[in-house]
Amino acid sequence: MIFNSFNFIILFPLIFLLYYAIPAKYQNARNLFLLAVSYLLYLQWKPIYALILLGVTVVTFYSALAITKAKRPKWTVTVGVLLALFPLTFFKYFNFINETVSDGLAIVGLNFHLAGLNWAIPIGISFFTFQALGYLWDVYYKRQEAEHDFFTYALFVSFFPSILSGPINKASLIIPQLKQLRPYFDYSKAVEGLKMLLWGMFMKVVVADRVALYVDTVLPSYENYTGLSCFVASLLYTIQIYADFAGYSLMAIGVGKVLGFELTENFHRPYFAVSVTDFWHRWHISLSTWLKDYVYIPMGGSRCSKLRNYWNIFVTFLVSGIWHGANWTFIVWGCMHGICQIVEKILGQQKCNYGWFGKSVKIIITFLLINFAWIFFRMPTLADACKVIARIFDPTLPTTIYKPEISNTFFMVSALILLLLKDFRDEYYPHRILLFENRFAIVRWCAYILVMILIMLEGVFSADQFIYANF
Amino acid sequence: MLINLFTQTFSGMKRFILRIVLFFSIILIADVVLGRLFSFMVSHAVGGDNGRVNYICNQTNEDMLIFGSSRANHHYNPQILMDSLSLSVYNCGEDGNGIILNYGRLLMIEQRYMPKYIIYDVSCGFDLETNDNHKYIGKLKPYYERKGIKDVFVSVDMTEKWKMLSQLYRYNSSFLTVFDDYLHPNQSMGFQGYRPYEGKMDVRTINSKKEFKKHVEYDSLKLAFMAKFIEHCNDVKMIFAVSPVWYGRDTKRLRPVIDLCKQHGILFLDFSNDSKFVHNNEYFKDDYHLNAQGADEFTKDLIQELRMREII
Numbered sequence: 018m019i020f021n022s023f024n025f026i027i028l029f030p031l032i033f034l035l036y037y038a039i040p041a042k043y044q045n046a047r048n049l050f051l052l053a054v055s056y057l058l059y060l061q062w063k064p065i066y067a068l069i070l071l072g073v074t075v076v077t078f079y080s081a082l083a084i085t086k087a088k089r090p091k092w093t094v095t096v097g098v099l100l101a102l103f104p105l106t107f108f109k110y111f112n113f114i115n116e117t118v119s120d121g122l123a124i125v126g127l128n129f130h131l132a133g134l135n136w137a138i139p140i141g142i143s144f145f146t147f148q149a150l151g152y153l154w155d156v157y158y159k160r161q162e163a164e165h166d167f168f169t170y171a172l173f174v175s176f177f178p179s180i181l182s183g184p185i186n187k188a189s190l191i192i193p194q195l196k197q198l199r200p201y202f203d204y205s206k207a208v209e210g211l212k213m214l215l216w217g218m219f220m221k222v223v224v225a226d227r228v229a230l231y232v233d234t235v236l237p238s239y240e241n242y243t244g245l246s247c248f249v250a251s252l253l254y255t256i257q258i259y260a261d262f263a264g265y266s267l268m269a270i271g272v273g274k275v276l277g278f279e280l281t282e283n284f285h286r287p288y289f290a291v292s293v294t295d296f297w298h299r300w301h302i303s304l305s306t307w308l309k310d311y312v313y314i315p316m317g318g319s320r321c322s323k324l325r326n327y328w329n330i331f332v333t334f335l336v337s338g339i340w341h342g343a344n345w346t347f348i349v350w351g352c353m354h355g356i357c358q359i360v361e362k363i364l365g366q367q368k369c370n371y372g373w374f375g376k377s378v379k380i381i382i383t384f385l386l387i388n389f390a391w392i393f394f395r396m397p398t399l400a401d402a403c404k405v406i407a408r409i410f411d412p413t414l415p416t417t418i419y420k421p422e423i424s425n426t427f428f429m430v431s432a433l434i435l436l437l438l439k440d441f442r443d444e445y446y447p448h449r450i451l452l453f454e455n456r457f458a459i460v461r462w463c464a465y466i467l468v469m470i471l472i473m474l475e476g477v478f479s480a481d482q483f484i485y486a487n488f
Numbered sequence: 489m490l491i492n493l494f495t496q497t498f499s500g501m502k503r504f505i506l507r508i509v510l511f512f513s514i515i516l517i518a519d520v521v522l523g524r525l526f527s528f529m530v531s532h533a534v535g536g537d538n539g540r541v542n543y544i545c546n547q548t549n550e551d552m553l554i555f556g557s558s559r560a561n562h563h564y565n566p567q568i569l570m571d572s573l574s575l576s577v578y579n580c581g582e583d584g585n586g587i588i589l590n591y592g593r594l595l596m597i598e599q600r601y602m603p604k605y606i607i608y609d610v611s612c613g614f615d616l617e618t619n620d621n622h623k624y625i626g627k628l629k630p631y632y633e634r635k636g637i638k639d640v641f642v643s644v645d646m647t648e649k650w651k652m653l654s655q656l657y658r659y660n661s662s663f664l665t666v667f668d669d670y671l672h673p674n675q676s677m678g679f680q681g682y683r684p685y686e687g688k689m690d691v692r693t694i695n696s697k698k699e700f701k702k703h704v705e706y707d708s709l710k711l712a713f714m715a716k717f718i719e720h721c722n723d724v725k726m727i728f729a730v731s732p733v734w735y736g737r738d739t740k741r742l743r744p745v746i747d748l749c750k751q752h753g754i755l756f757l758d759f760s761n762d763s764k765f766v767h768n769n770e771y772f773k774d775d776y777h778l779n780a781q782g783a784d785e786f787t788k789d790l791i792q793e794l795r796m797r798e799i800i
Contacts, residue, residue, distance in 0.1 A: 023647040037501060204500035241775060243690075415690050424664040462511075469515055470522075473656040474663055479622045 018058050018177055020214070020268040021222050021478075028058075029272065036276060041201035048172050048195055051276070055177040059140075066139035069104045074174045076100045077149040081156040081163040094157040098150060105146045108138045113343030141180045143340055147307055149174050152188040154311050161188050169195045178272040182265050184281040184303035191278070199277050210274025212453045212465075213267045216439075219468050220264030222476035224432045228257040230477065231429065235419055236395060236405065244408045246419040251405070254395050255388045256433060259287065262301070281306075286440045288387075291369035291379040293357040296387055304340070308333050327362070331355040341394070346402055350393040357386055428475045523655020526663055529670035530630045536669035540677040544580045545596040545631055550680075551575040553597070555590045556609030558583040563609065563731040563778050565787040566680035572791045573800055575605070579681035586614025588624035588640065591713040594720055595636040605725045605800065607790075608717075612741045615714060618707040621645075629658040643709060684780035685773035689734070704741050711744055718752050727799065729757040731786055732765035734775040757793055759786065 018025055032054055039047045060067050080097025087093040106114075119130045152173070155161035164170040173191045235242045235250035242250070266283035273280040281303045290296035297305045309318075313333040319326050331352070338351020361367045369376045389406075396402040408414060420426060442450055452464035533539045552575050554564045560581025569577040582589055590608070597603075613619065621644045631637055632652050641648040651657050659666060669675060676683075718726065728749055730739065737760035739746070749756040764785070765771055771782025778786055794800045 023651065201498065202501045202504070204504055207504055417690065424661070424668075427664060428661065462514075465511065466514055466518065469511075470518055470656065473515075473519070473654065474660055476660065478651070478657070478660065479620050 018181065020265065020272070021218060021226075021476075024061075033275060037202060041199060044198055045168075047199075049168060051177070052168055052172040052175065055172065055175040055180065058177050059175065059180065062140050063137065069108075069139050069142065070145060070175055070180075071171075073101050073104060073146055073149050074171045077153045077174070078164070078167055078170045081153055082165070084153075084156050085163045090157055094153060097153050101146060101150055101153065104139070105142050108136065108142060110339075110343045141182065144183045144185055145174050145180055147304075147340070148185050151185065151307055151311060155188055161192075164188070164192055166196075176273075176278075178269040178276075178278075179280055182262065182269070183301075184266055184269065184283040185307050186281050186303065187306075190281060194278055203277055206277060207275045210271040210276075213271030213274065215271075215465060215468055215472075216453070217264045217267030217269075217271055218472055218476075220260040220267065220436065222478065223428075223472055224436050225257045225260035225264060226477035226479070227425070227429050227432055227475065228253045228260070230425060231419075231421055232257055232395075234421070239401070239405050239408060242408075242419055243417050244411050244414045245416050247405050248409045249418060251388055251392050251395075251409070253429075255288075255384070255391050256436075258391065258394075259284075260436060263287075286444050288384055289380060289440065289444045290383050290387075291376060292361050292367050292383055293354060293386060294361050294367040295369075296383060297354070297358070304337065308337055312336050327359045330358050330362070334358070344397075345399050346393045346396060349399060349402075350390050353390045353393065357390075432475065519654055519656045523658065526659040526666050527630065527655070529666045530659075533666070533669040533673070535673040535677060536675035537665050537677075538669040539673070539675070540681060541627060541630075543677065544578070544593055544681070545634075546600075548578050548580070548597055548603075549576075549601060550578040551603055552577040552605040552607065553603045554579040554581055554607045554609065554681075555594075556581045557586055557611050557614045558777065559611055559731050560607075560609035561678075561681070561683055562685050562773075563783045563786055564607065564682065564790075565684070565780075565783050566682050568784060568787040569791065570680075572788075573794075575800075577680060579678070581609065581681070582627065584614070585624055585627065586611065587710050587713045587717060588621055588644065589627055591717045591720075592625070592628040592631070592637055592640045594717060595640075596631060596634050598720060599635060602721070602724055605727070606721055607727045607729055609731050610728050610742060610745050611730075612704060616704065616706050616710055616742065616744055618705040618710075621707070621709060626661065629660075629662075632658060640713075643713075684783055685777055686780055687773060688779055689769055689772040689774050691769055706744055714745065715748060718748060718754065725799065726752075727755045727757060727794070729790065730760045732762055732771070732778060732782070733760045734765075734767060734769075734772045736761045736766040755797065755799060757790070759789065762789070764789070 018028070036047060036050060036054075039050060041047070056067055056070075059070060076097060080093060080100070083093045083097070084090045115131050122129050152161065152164075152170075156163045164173075169192060172195055173186070173188060176186075176191070179186060232250050232254045235246050236254065239247050239250075263284035270280045270282070283301060283303050285299040285302065287296050287300035290299050313329055316329045316332060317325055318329060321329070332355075334351045334355030335348065336351070337354070338348045341347040341351070358367075366379075369379050371379070392405055393399070393402045396405060421429070451460075453461060455461050455464070530538050531542070533542055552569065552573070554560050554566070554577065558581065561579055561583060562581070564579055564581070566577035566579050569575065580590070580593060610616075614624075625641055625644050625648070628637055628640065629652070632641065638649065638652075641652060728745055730737065730742065739758050739760060746756055748754070759765065765778075765782065768782075771778055771785060773779040773782075791800075
């Protein structure tokens, strides 16, 4: 469900009321209701793709059960993983693999080309597949008991707040919540959820979508803009992707809380990171945890030789790049993050052992490195990314800058300042200048109302999707 | 204990719902109060963007109106047209907009009068191509209650009629300009709506190897509005024009408009590949917009063409 859509404003109160109309003692009925809602919302996009969601759920559910009984669980888990990965590979990577193989063969003079697919990728496929695979491996590594109730498991895979763009929840976090008797209604959790929903909405429609107006003007036609404009657009894209994805995650976690669930935290003010390694402890935490648990550690993690450890880091971030999309730009982006972390490890720069000045310098350097990598993430091809970078560093280009109309600039700058102040406060002074958490109700309410009015007056309400919904 | 838990959680739910109701009641009051304030300011704006839009929707009485996007607004100099043709002219072109906004404005204008001539500067992106149509209704929001405008909104998005219940939504992203135009009534509305671009283009920002989209996905809604626009201008002498582009342009992409012109016997003038302008840096501010000098030259050429074809 797209949280900044009109449908959400209409449907969510309805879901809320119907859900809480079911008495808490009928826990299974409540779970079945959420499962039905999750599938109905998924069916809205492309009904046939719900079969893929169901297929991945069935395969991983029965594979997990089979692992517990199998004599050779390694074989069972391998078959289960391959089957669960098949739709993701087919829909997301077929064209990429096909083109790469054809291009490779063409180099040696062989002309072999299969027709490409022209199908839309099932929405959220990377998220629910990885969530289901995580469960399967947890059962295999005996970190999680196999779930015997299919409907509980199906709800874990398809839970509507997180199916579109995560967080990628661990079974050990969600399944116990689905199984234990939840209180009828948790007032403080619901209020906390609404606050997250409100701030997440602010981040998405007031910050991300406003900044996107600049980014989407400059970067697609970068040839017509100066290097300085391209640089500013790249900085703004860095902010856009954060506000977009962290905003979505906050809303997903908020919706979960309103319904009484705790989902995985996904962001922790990533642009205050002092190194790229630190960045990955703060950015898309659920994915980096997944990659650590199911790629990095099984390969040996850091309990091996230095060289092997560097290789493990590199492969982990290569997988991260591939997960994001079937394009060389994502692979280069992933490799850059891997290489940066290896260099930091060699130089012992993963943490910050300096004073505030050194820390500030490290934060700025990390931000610029990450910003540089985002250029590859944003541009459609490697050639385009390289051309944008070349423009940024081209001294012969004029130093003029693209300026949107003055009101747009005001909205953009004011939204960025508000976001920066909020994140700065949360990072360094979490117990000062409290607004949403102020002990005086009047201050809290003024803050809620002000943010809501800002959303209505400054928000960009077009038909835009969340960036990560494409992955 | 169970009963205790039940009454606690039930009262928690009651408290939660009451607070939600209170929250939205406050938002509703703010919505009505601020909405009325903005509505008052817009209707009393006599300068700046809002003054110009008010003039277009409520006061235009000129013989000739120019419609289109920023290319219309910055390319057609009413002074030259007025001096040469002895007609009164107003330039209604609007940056980043196309047929959806222009059709809405025409509906408001025709409630009062119809001009003798309309020149429509057509551009593929804003008038024909499929893209997000929500952005084209933004400047119609304050005029939502006017006859026919609601239908334009509903055609773009069914949910707009619900969203427009909010007064704040109507002034979304425009309230700063509303304040500014109200507080500073002497701001320029351009000369007869025309706002020329000063200065010359920086050739270093031009990509001479630029590749253009070959395939255009036409938007049936925009085409329908284009056809309606023409129908409403039955008694008006209409001219569709494509003003110069630095790169030159493949006019085949405008085929649906050319067909409509043929069908209704409307003159279609294409200056996009005019050798006088193509790749002539002197006349452009950027690759899609003429500067003041280029606009003057183009307007003169247009007049010559209209005279030669005995349109005016």
